[in-house]
Amino acid sequence: xxxxxxxxxxxxxxxxxxxxxxxxxxxxxxxxxxxxxxxxxxxxxxxxxxxxxxxxxxxxxxxxxxxxxxxxxxxxxxxxxxxxxxxxxxxxx
Numbered sequence: 001x002x003x004x005x006x007x008x009x010x011x012x013x014x015x016x017x018x019x020x021x022x023x024x025x026x027x028x029x030x031x032x033x034x035x036x037x038x039x040x041x042x043x044x045x046x047x048x049x050x051x052x053x054x055x056x057x058x059x060x061x062x063x064x065x066x067x068x069x070x071x072x073x074x075x076x077x078x079x080x081x082x083x084x085x086x087x088x089x090x091x092x093x
Contacts, residue, residue, distance in 0.1 A: 002060050005053070009064060012046040016071050023078060029086045036079040043072035 019039045026032045046068040050061065 001063070002056065005056065005060055005064060008049060008053075009046075009067060012042065012049075012068070013071075016042055016046075016075070020074075020078075023082075029082070033079075033082045033086055036075065036082045039075040040072070040079050043068065043075045047072055 016039060019035055019042070022035045023032050023039075026035060047065070050056075050064045050068055053061070053064075056064070
């Protein structure tokens with residue numbers, strides 16, 4: 001695998017993982033919503049960075065898209081859940 005691609009993936013992987021923990025420890029719904037927006041934005045930047053990368057082999061590009069796409073999907077689902085819980089009724093969690 002391309003060494004610079006590994007470095008870029010680590011550059012995005014570490015903050016996105018830390019943000020998942022931040023969602024878990026946040027006390028207010030608004031803070032959780034903001035952290036989710038930050039996570040979706042960062043995952044989008046990661047996907048955009050891979051899209052603009054020239055000179056990647058097909059397998060490296062697919063691997064990077066798979067990793068970034070998995071994180072992006074998790075963040076979008078988490079954001080949708082936070083939006084639903086923020087504006088929907090139910091228990092105050």
